[in-house]
Amino acid sequence: MSQQRHGSTPGEAGGVPAFPDLPEATIARLPEYLRALHHLAETGAETVSSEGLAAAAGVNSAKLRKDLSHLGSYGTRGVGYDVSLLVAQIEYILGLDENRAVCLVGVGNLGHALAGYAGFASRGFRVVALFDTDPRKVGEQINGLTVRHIDDLERIAAEESIAIGVIATPPGTAQTVADALVAAGVTSILNFAPGVLSVPSNVDVRKVDLAIELQILSFHEHRKASLTALPGGRSAAASPDKLPDNQKAVGS
Amino acid sequence: MSQQRHGSTPGEAGGVPAFPDLPEATIARLPEYLRALHHLAETGAETVSSEGLAAAAGVNSAKLRKDLSHLGSYGTRGVGYDVSLLVAQIEYILGLDENRAVCLVGVGNLGHALAGYAGFASRGFRVVALFDTDPRKVGEQINGLTVRHIDDLERIAAEESIAIGVIATPPGTAQTVADALVAAGVTSILNFAPGVLSVPSNVDVRKVDLAIELQILSFHEHRKASLTALPGGRSAAASPDKLPDNQKAVGS
DNA sequence: GTATGTGAAAAGCTTCACAGCG
DNA sequence: CGCTGTGAAGCTTTTCACATAC
Numbered sequence: 216m217s218q219q220r221h222g223s224t225p226g227e228a229g230g231v232p233a234f235p236d237l238p239e240a241t242i243a244r245l246p247e248y249l250r251a252l253h254h255l256a257e258t259g260a261e262t263v264s265s266e267g268l269a270a271a272a273g274v275n276s277a278k279l280r281k282d283l284s285h286l287g288s289y290g291t292r293g294v295g296y297d298v299s300l301l302v303a304q305i306e307y308i309l310g311l312d313e314n315r316a317v318c319l320v321g322v323g324n325l326g327h328a329l330a331g332y333a334g335f336a337s338r339g340f341r342v343v344a345l346f347d348t349d350p351r352k353v354g355e356q357i358n359g360l361t362v363r364h365i366d367d368l369e370r371i372a373a374e375e376s377i378a379i380g381v382i383a384t385p386p387g388t389a390q391t392v393a394d395a396l397v398a399a400g401v402t403s404i405l406n407f408a409p410g411v412l413s414v415p416s417n418v419d420v421r422k423v424d425l426a427i428e429l430q431i432l433s434f435h436e437h438r439k440a441s442l443t444a445l446p447g448g449r450s451a452a453a454s455p456d457k458l459p460d461n462q463k464a465v466g467s
Numbered sequence: 468m469s470q471q472r473h474g475s476t477p478g479e480a481g482g483v484p485a486f487p488d489l490p491e492a493t494i495a496r497l498p499e500y501l502r503a504l505h506h507l508a509e510t511g512a513e514t515v516s517s518e519g520l521a522a523a524a525g526v527n528s529a530k531l532r533k534d535l536s537h538l539g540s541y542g543t544r545g546v547g548y549d550v551s552l553l554v555a556q557i558e559y560i561l562g563l564d565e566n567r568a569v570c571l572v573g574v575g576n577l578g579h580a581l582a583g584y585a586g587f588a589s590r591g592f593r594v595v596a597l598f599d600t601d602p603r604k605v606g607e608q609i610n611g612l613t614v615r616h617i618d619d620l621e622r623i624a625a626e627e628s629i630a631i632g633v634i635a636t637p638p639g640t641a642q643t644v645a646d647a648l649v650a651a652g653v654t655s656i657l658n659f660a661p662g663v664l665s666v667p668s669n670v671d672v673r674k675v676d677l678a679i680e681l682q683i684l685s686f687h688e689h690r691k692a693s694l695t696a697l698p699g700g701r702s703a704a705a706s707p708d709k710l711p712d713n714q715k716a717v718g719s
Numbered sequence: 720g721t722a723t724g725t726g727a728a729a730a731g732c733t734t735c736a737c738a739g740c741g
Numbered sequence: 742c743g744c745t746g747t748g749a750a751g752c753t754t755t756t757c758a759c760a761t762a763c
Contacts, residue, residue, distance in 0.1 A: 234693045240732060242686050246679040250661055264744065273663035276744095277734055284746055292740045292745045309682050310689025317681065328580035329677070334661065338678040339685065378688050379681065402691060403684035405677075409502055409586065411525035419687045421680050425581070425657075426590040427498040428673050429569065429631065430561050432655035433591065434494050435671045436630050437562025439654060441486045492754060516722065528722095529756055536724055544723045544762045 235308075241282045247272045248279070249305045250338075256298050264295040311339035316377045318344040318401075320392045321384030322352050322362050325407060329383055331358045343375045344368075348388070365395060372399035379403045386410045393420075487560075493534045499524045500531070501557045502590075508550050516547040563591035568629045570596040570653075572644045573636030574604050574614050577659060581635055583610045595627045596620075600640070617647060624651035631655045638662045645672075 251271035269276040290296040346365045355362045380396040389408035503523035521528040542548040598617045607614045632648040641660035
């Protein structure tokens with residue numbers, strides 16, 4: 216890739232999109248860059264340097280530049296990146312200009328909260344349907360949507376062209392729900408239920424397990440404790456201080 | 468490591484714990500192994516092969532064996548791993564035998580759900596305090612806990628030895644809350660608010676951004692769509708089928 | 720015979736450091 | 742002269758394949 220590639224821009228449906236095959240690690244960071252860029256745009260910035268954007272996104276600038284270079288995106292040497300152009304590029308790559316329809320299965324404790332989560336609507340998604348198996352929940356109104364019985368999933372998924380499903384059921388029902396989603400034509404699943412889902416290979420699954428996050432933190436607590444207890448152990452609150460650096464985020 | 472290392476076992480506080488320094492990628496998978504092991508234990512299994520446990524955890528067996536080898540843990544060649552022994556080992560490494568106290572800040576939509584999330588209690592954590600700034604929420608009872616004003620954080624954190632804090636506030640207040648948590652002696656933070664937190668380097672932060680998860684899935688939808696539209700594009704629902712394989716989970 | 724534990728190879732990702740462009 | 746874009750180096754993680762132990 217020596218020549219500049221002005222990678223297929225948003226509006227342009229001229230030829231083949233020539234979809235760049237980005238490293239997974241890069242893909243996982245693009246949404247964070249996008250959030251940082253939106254924030255910058257609100258503050259009125261028109262351009263931003265790799266240094267500046269990297270700081271706002273919590274990564275180092277070399278990584279950011281390498282990531283953006285994969286998009287074929289262009290900054291201007293000596294100047295930086297055009298904020299709104301980069302926003303458009305990233306939104307296009309992520310497919311956010313399509314305002315995708317999402318459904319949510321399981322309207323318990325967590326599902327209820329997700330149904331009302333404003334962050335989905337504001338960042339490219341429409342929650343268009345809620346499902347549950349519990350007849351006591353079916354019919355309930357949440358945030359302007361009526362909870363449906365899961366038997367209606369196939370029909371509604373077709374009507375609304377739902378490609379993404381969110382599972383927020385107890386662990387025991389998650390696989391059954393996943394099978395139903397797949398049967399209804401859903402090809403991406405975000406799973407909040409602990410455990411592994413088995414799906415056809417054309418379906419993407421991402422998992423968020425809240426207890427696992429805490430357990431990873433617990434490991435680090437345990438390690439820190441065993442270090443302070445031993446060698447040149449720093450007694451209590453003391454450290455170089457306030458190095459932001461990359462937040463360990465949902466990845467891969 | 469040619470000789471067997473029966474790595475410091477749970478009960479034993481004989482000498483120095485000799486904390487193994489595990490690869491981050493391994494640490495992030497241990498909780499999933501633990502969950503799978505608990506599940507196996509419930510079904511009455513006393514031992515499990517690397518193949519079997521790997522399948523239950525959604526990884527391949529080579530990776531699992533390499534991961535466990537870092538613990539200095541021992542299976543038995545020709546047999547497999549002792550389930551309850553491995554459970555104890557992993558719980559010890561993750562520091563789950565300490566039943567850590569956790570506090571939660573921000574009792575909105577999502578915070579409310581997290582406060583009642585049963586998975587925390589059942590997997591090694593006690594949610595011992597809830598905080599908010601909104602005076603209308605302070606005093607509210609959730610799941611047996613009273614919501615306190617955030618000004619009480621420092622006192623209560625000390626009383627209850629809270630080392631882990633969960634942030635479930637709107638993005639705008641997340642940094643202020645993080646500063647307060649750090650001041651109160653919290654050294655691990657799980658952040659549900661979009662954006663990057665800046666904290667001292669002795670504090671660990673993990674981030675869960677629900678919209679980012681959907682955006683990553685959206686990218687894959689976009690890519691799948693652009694592939695089916697083009698080369699030897701498989702028309703619709705068709706694929707090798709049901710290869711479980713690793714769920715892309717919260718990582719790094 | 721069977722399944723673990725592990726060196727060694729391969730792949731993937733991050734960081735460096737600087738050429739090259741504006 | 743400043744900042745991007747990128748080869749090359751270094752590091753981490755995954756995978757392979759087999760010697761080793763039960």
